[in-house]
Amino acid sequence: MVEPLYEVLARSAYVSLTATLIASVIGIGLGTALGLARLPGRAFLTAVVNTGMAVPTVVVGLAVALLLWRSGPLGDLGLIYTVRGMIVAQVLIATPLITGITMSALQLLPPDLPDQLRSLGANRAQRVVRLWIEARLPLLAAAMAGFGHAISEVGSATIVGGNIHGQTQVMTTAIVENVGRGEFGVAIVYGVILLGLAFVINALLVSVQRPGASWAQS
Amino acid sequence: MGAELSLTGVRHVRGGREVLGVDSLVVGRGEHLSVLGPNGAGKTTLLRLLAGVESPHAGDVTVDGVSTARGGVELRRRVAYATQRPGLLSTSVRRNVELPLRWRKVPRPLRGELALAALERLSVAHLADRPASALSGGEQQRVSLARALAIDPAVLLLDEPAEGLDAQSRSAFFADLEQALADRATTVVQVSHRADEALRLADRVVILVDGRVRQVGSPDVLNRFPADARVAALVGYENLVDAYVELDGTVLIGGSQTGLTSDLSGPVVVAAFANGVRIVPADAPGLPVRVTRVTPGPGHRAVALEGSVSLLAQMPIYGSSLSVGDDVRVGFAPALTTVLPKASG
Amino acid sequence: MLPGLNVMRTAISTVIAVSLLATAACGSEEPEAGSGPSGTMILATTTSTQDSGLLDEILPLFDQGSDCVVKTVAVGSGQAMEMGERGDADILLVHSPEDEEQFMADGHGSSREAVMHNDFVVVGPPDDPAGVADVGNAAEALTRIADQKASFASRGDDSGTHAKELALWDEAGIDPKGSWYIETGQGMGDTLTIADQKQAYTLSDRGTFLATSNLESDIAFEGSDDLLNQYHVIVVDHEGTNTGCAEDFSSWILDRPAQDAIATFGVEAYGEQLFEPDARN
Numbered sequence: 098m099v100e101p102l103y104e105v106l107a108r109s110a111y112v113s114l115t116a117t118l119i120a121s122v123i124g125i126g127l128g129t130a131l132g133l134a135r136l137p138g139r140a141f142l143t144a145v146v147n148t149g150m151a152v153p154t155v156v157v158g159l160a161v162a163l164l165l166w167r168s169g170p171l172g173d174l175g176l177i178y179t180v181r182g183m184i185v186a187q188v189l190i191a192t193p194l195i196t197g198i199t200m201s202a203l204q205l206l207p208p209d210l211p212d213q214l215r216s217l218g219a220n221r222a223q224r225v226v227r228l229w230i231e232a233r234l235p236l237l238a239a240a241m242a243g244f245g246h247a248i249s250e251v252g253s254a255t256i257v258g259g260n261i262h263g264q265t266q267v268m269t270t271a272i273v274e275n276v277g278r279g280e281f282g283v284a285i286v287y288g289v290i291l292l293g294l295a296f297v298i299n300a301l302l303v304s305v306q307r308p309g310a311s312w313a314q315s
Numbered sequence: 316m317g318a319e320l321s322l323t324g325v326r327h328v329r330g331g332r333e334v335l336g337v338d339s340l341v342v343g344r345g346e347h348l349s350v351l352g353p354n355g356a357g358k359t360t361l362l363r364l365l366a367g368v369e370s371p372h373a374g375d376v377t378v379d380g381v382s383t384a385r386g387g388v389e390l391r392r393r394v395a396y397a398t399q400r401p402g403l404l405s406t407s408v409r410r411n412v413e414l415p416l417r418w419r420k421v422p423r424p425l426r427g428e429l430a431l432a433a434l435e436r437l438s439v440a441h442l443a444d445r446p447a448s449a450l451s452g453g454e455q456q457r458v459s460l461a462r463a464l465a466i467d468p469a470v471l472l473l474d475e476p477a478e479g480l481d482a483q484s485r486s487a488f489f490a491d492l493e494q495a496l497a498d499r500a501t502t503v504v505q506v507s508h509r510a511d512e513a514l515r516l517a518d519r520v521v522i523l524v525d526g527r528v529r530q531v532g533s534p535d536v537l538n539r540f541p542a543d544a545r546v547a548a549l550v551g552y553e554n555l556v557d558a559y560v561e562l563d564g565t566v567l568i569g570g571s572q573t574g575l576t577s578d579l580s581g582p583v584v585v586a587a588f589a590n591g592v593r594i595v596p597a598d599a600p601g602l603p604v605r606v607t608r609v610t611p612g613p614g615h616r617a618v619a620l621e622g623s624v625s626l627l628a629q630m631p632i633y634g635s636s637l638s639v640g641d642d643v644r645v646g647f648a649p650a651l652t653t654v655l656p657k658a659s660g
Numbered sequence: 661m662l663p664g665l666n667v668m669r670t671a672i673s674t675v676i677a678v679s680l681l682a683t684a685a686c687g688s689e690e691p692e693a694g695s696g697p698s699g700t701m702i703l704a705t706t707t708s709t710q711d712s713g714l715l716d717e718i719l720p721l722f723d724q725g726s727d728c729v730v731k732t733v734a735v736g737s738g739q740a741m742e743m744g745e746r747g748d749a750d751i752l753l754v755h756s757p758e759d760e761e762q763f764m765a766d767g768h769g770s771s772r773e774a775v776m777h778n779d780f781v782v783v784g785p786p787d788d789p790a791g792v793a794d795v796g797n798a799a800e801a802l803t804r805i806a807d808q809k810a811s812f813a814s815r816g817d818d819s820g821t822h823a824k825e826l827a828l829w830d831e832a833g834i835d836p837k838g839s840w841y842i843e844t845g846q847g848m849g850d851t852l853t854i855a856d857q858k859q860a861y862t863l864s865d866r867g868t869f870l871a872t873s874n875l876e877s878d879i880a881f882e883g884s885d886d887l888l889n890q891y892h893v894i895v896v897d898h899e900g901t902n903t904g905c906a907e908d909f910s911s912w913i914l915d916r917p918a919q920d921a922i923a924t925f926g927v928e929a930y931g932e933q934l935f936e937p938d939a940r941n
Contacts, residue, residue, distance in 0.1 A: 167702075167900060168746040175700060177748075178731045209398065216366045216396040217415045218466070220388050227414075231405055259733045262716060277849040278711060279873035 100262055100271075106290065109267040112180055113248035116187035120247075121240045124192045128199025128239075129225060133211065143200070149193025154246075158253025161186040165257065178259040183267070186253040191243035198242060202235030203228060241298050249291060317345040317502035318379040318393060318469035320365060325374035327360055327526075335360045335526045337374075345500040351513035351549055352523035358506040359399065361523065362472045365504060366396040378470060392419050395468035399475045401459035403447035408434065411447050412462045419466060433465035434458070436495040453484045457491070464495055471496075473505040477512060489515055510551040514538070522546050544655055547586040554587040556624040558654070566654060569623025572600030574646045577654040584655045589617065591651025592628035594643050601644035602626075606637050620645060697904030698727035704740035704749035705732060706820055707847030709891070712867030712934060718921045722912055728905035734847065738818025744768055747898035751906040753913075755820035755865075755891045758827075763894065770897040774938040775913055776922050780824055780887040783852065783869055784810075784861035784880035792861075797884040799832040806832070809840040811860030813851055816843030820889075825863045828886065852877070865889050867934040870926065891935075914939040 131142055163169050165177040165185075176182035206228060214224045229236060251269035258265035260274055268287045275284040320342040327335040335357040342348045350358050363369045364376045367383035367390060376383045381390055395415075403411050412430040421429065434440040437457040442450060447458060456476060463471055476492065477485045493516055496503065507513040513520055514534040522529040522537070530542040541547035544555050558568045560583050566575040568585065574595070577583060595601035604622035611617075611632075618637055620626040628645065630637070637643070709715050715732055722730065735743070737756035741763050743749040753775065754760060764772050782792060782801050790810040792801040805812050814836070815822035829836055842860060844851045848868040855862035856875045866889075869879070893913055895906045912918055919937035926934035 166746070167748045172900075178702065178733065207402070209400075210402065212363075212368045213396075213398055213402045216368050216391060216394070216398075217462075218388065218392040218418045219415075220418070223418050227404065259731065261731050261733070264729075264731065277847060277853065278871070279849065279853055279875060281874060 100266060102286065104263075105266055105268055105271050105287070108180070108265075109248055109269075112183050112267060113187060113244055116184045116247050117191055117240055117244040119184070120188045120191035120195050120243050123188070124195025124239065124243065125199050125229070125236060127192075128196040129203060129229070131196070132200040132203035133225070133228070146193050146196050146200070150197055152193075153252070154190050154250045155252025155256070157189050158186050158256035161189065161253065162256045177257065178261055178265055180258070180265055183254055183258040183265060186257045187247040187250065190250060190253065191247045194246055195239045195243040198239035199236060202232045202239065205235070206232055238302050241302055245295060245298050248294065316469065317500045319344050320470065320502060320504070321375075321377050322361075322364070323375045323377075325364065325371045325376060327357075327364065327369070328372045329360070333526060335364070335371075337361070337528055340521065340528065340531070342502055342504060345502055347496070347503040347505065347516050347518045349513035349517035349520045350504065350506045350523055351510060351520055352508065353549070354508055355525075356523045357526040358508075358523055359474055360526075362396065362474050362504065362506055365470070366394055366472055367391045368396070392466070393469040394472065395463035395466055395470065396472040397459050397463040397474065397476060399478055401452075401455040403450075403455055403458060403462075405448060406446070407444050408439070408447050408450070408458050409443040411458060412465050415462060415466050429465050429467075430461075433461040436464065437461045437491055453480045453488070456480065457488065460492065460495075467499075468501060471501050471503045473503065475506060475508070485512070492516065510549060514550075522549055524549075539653065541586065541653065541655065544584045544586065544657075547584075547653070547655060551588070552586040552653075553589040553627045553629075554585070554592065556585050556587075556626070557657070558583050558585040560654070568602055571602045571623070573602060574600040575649065575652060575654060579654060579656055582657045584657050585647070586653050586655055587626075587647050588651040589627045589629035590615075591648040592620070592626055592645050593648055594630075594637075595646040597644075599644075599646060601646045603642065603644050606639050606641045606643065609637060609639060696727055697902070697908050699729070699902050699905060701728045701730050701750045701902045701905035701909065702743075702748065703730055703732045703751050703753060703909070704743045705734055705753040706737050706740070706755055706891075707734045707849065708755070708821065708865040708868045709753055710734035711847060711849035712865070712871045712926075714867060714922070714925055714935065717925055718913075718918060721917060721921060722909060725912070726905070726908060728902070728908060730905075730909070736815070736817045736819030736847065737823065738820075741768075744894065744896040744898070747896070747900050750896055750901045750903070751909055752894040752896065753891060754894065755889055756823040757890055757892075759820075759823060760892055760894065768897055769894040770903070771907075771910060772892050772894045773910065773914055775891045775893045776919075776935040776937045777888060777890045778866050778935045779882065780821065780863055780889050781866050781869060781879045782861060782881040782887075783855065783864050783877045785859045786876060786878045788878075788880050790861065790880075792881045795881060798863075798881065798886045799828050801881045802828050802836075803832045803834060805861050806834050806836060809838060811840050811842065811855075811858055812836070813842045813844055813855035813858065813860045813862040815848070815851055815863075816845045817847075819848075821848060821863060821865060824887075824889070828863070831886070867926065870930045870932075870934060890938075916940070 130136065131139060162177065164171045165182050166172055211224060214227055219227060249269065251273060254267050254270050258270065260266050260270035268291055272284045272287045322337045322340045325335065325337045326333060350361060352358050364371055367386060370384045378386065378390055378394060383390060409430055412433055413426045416426045416429055431440055431443065434443055437460055439454055439457045439461065442454060460476060477488045480488060517534055519531060519533055520537050521531050524545055530537065530546050537550050541550050548555060556568060558566050560566050560577050560580050564576045566573050566577050566585060602622055604620040604626060606618060607621045608619040609616055616630050616632060618628045618630055620628060719730060737754035738759060740749060740752045740754050741759060744752050745768050760772060763769055782798060790805045790808045792804045795801045795804060814825055844854050848864055849872050851862055852864055852869060852872050852875060856877045861880060893910050895910050919940045922935050922937045923933060926932065
């Protein structure tokens, strides 16, 4: 069965949004710890995060597939060629990016802000929450960037998902398949949708970064 | 109820340099202490140590006997610290003031009341629902102070609270501050590099230079009896000139009689406020000088005089009219002049 | 209130709304409870059965009558058999007879049955620059192409089609090398598109050629005996595979309804039968 377009679209959105949600929780948490705390081995972890951002997504897909194949160590989980397996791969792809942007965002806050919050009587948890609120725009940008990265990815979606009609086909793998079949029209439609999505995300990002929104001019 | 603060044997180091050294300083309950000193004197460091935001390299800082190093969050919640830059958060003015109250677990309805009351005391209640970032510098400073006062702190630490405000706003600001503190027993430590602000509300003033305490005393004492030339300059004496005390106690500047006497002997420094430099009648002892510049000011004229030394005098507009190039003789009003030993620092 | 908070709230609501919509639209991957074999079954097959559209047409018939969830992975016969060896696939539908025989001899499969057959065709530019139209068999056609050094696109991927191509070169006694011989390493549809764009010849199964759109290439040579394309279904013998579903699928594809569906596939769309079923007796 050739899937109707809205199903493929919905699946792409579901996979990438879920992955972005999970990656944001992990990434913002990790980015906060690395950006604020004085952990031992912080320099090392930062290097790991930077490397993570540079890894080609198809390599992530390969690594995940090696783990999830029946013949691999996690084969019993039955995650290969499933949507959940794809989500795992996309989480691994988006998390380093979100972590890196979170770290930068927190380091761009006024440096005496954490101390000031302390002196205002905030305990550690209250301070972290307040810093997140102060940095909410860059953090939102981080999540959006992670989403954009995940939904436009094709290498790991192919290897881990298998582009199975009705089960794991997403927009990017559908483009590749349709080009292979010579169905350029269908491929272009998916391509336009992805472009439109990228545009909307960026427009949102720009609108959210209005100049007057910064408080740090005091 | 204000807390008692103390620093004992405190040494603080930053970047390998000792930035603060205070052997002993006690601030009594409800006392308003001003810390006056030039930039880089260590004033902000002192406040940060009292706020518990930093711990001293050596020595002890206590609030009501509890060391800040060990006091933790509970202790910090009794101390309100208004930093030099208002540091308001990106939310409404009202929420900015309510947040510290929320952190201290003040119940919601009470929070709103206390916040609004604090904003009213600082005359900014009408801005309650504006975003804090939309306020002018002066308004932000008031909100920052309201935020500090809203929690009814035992200790209020103010770092250059009127920094960046124009003259009229400063005056209004301190008037409001005085009124806001009037019915409270809060212990206040206020840092300033301007003498008029430091002396205005203080019970006592601490002169801090290069991280060390030069003098502690009431505003009157500091005015009349600055310990040395450096302190005199900080307190606002515009004229500091070398002089000599004769065996008979008369003070000479550049060989001329000044009309002053002193118990000191030998080389000294004469500290004189600009409004203490007077034109003397022909038969009185005085310093021959020539007028080099006359600058009008609010209600007075600033007159630059050159002779064996340079002097700055502040003369009322009505009275003798001086022009550039006039040769006159000047003396010093004893109440506005003091003779200091010629110290080595 | 907070300037960015409204945007955040809208974003989060959108996320939740889309997720709910998507879960509804996706359909569950879990099979319903019932009697008979169930669970996930990985069918490793050739790109030709996928790209021709055959599987899209007949698999729903299997899904209707079974609780098994079929995951079709189109990888090429060689890779399909490797997956079978590792136990990463439960059942194979492939068309590489020599390799299949080796696979069975090595004990990796528990059954192997002929499902359907069609033929390969030599596809090339419409003006047939190498002049292969009037040769006697496929090996001769390839010889002409090699002599003229006309561009030829090879699958180069261990697939059944690739195996057939290599067998033909072997028979012609030619070792294809040179800039005219392009190895794409990709599936049939992709290779046809590449050949078309580069005005090259290639070997393709009839079904995929007919199903691929936007090609200017034409069939340059067809019909000889050495272009037979035979498909078999193999149940994988390996620990941990879903043998129940695999045997179910094997019986089903050899049974009447599936075989009839195979016979009628393509007639309406392309005006000719694309696959000849083998198990109708």
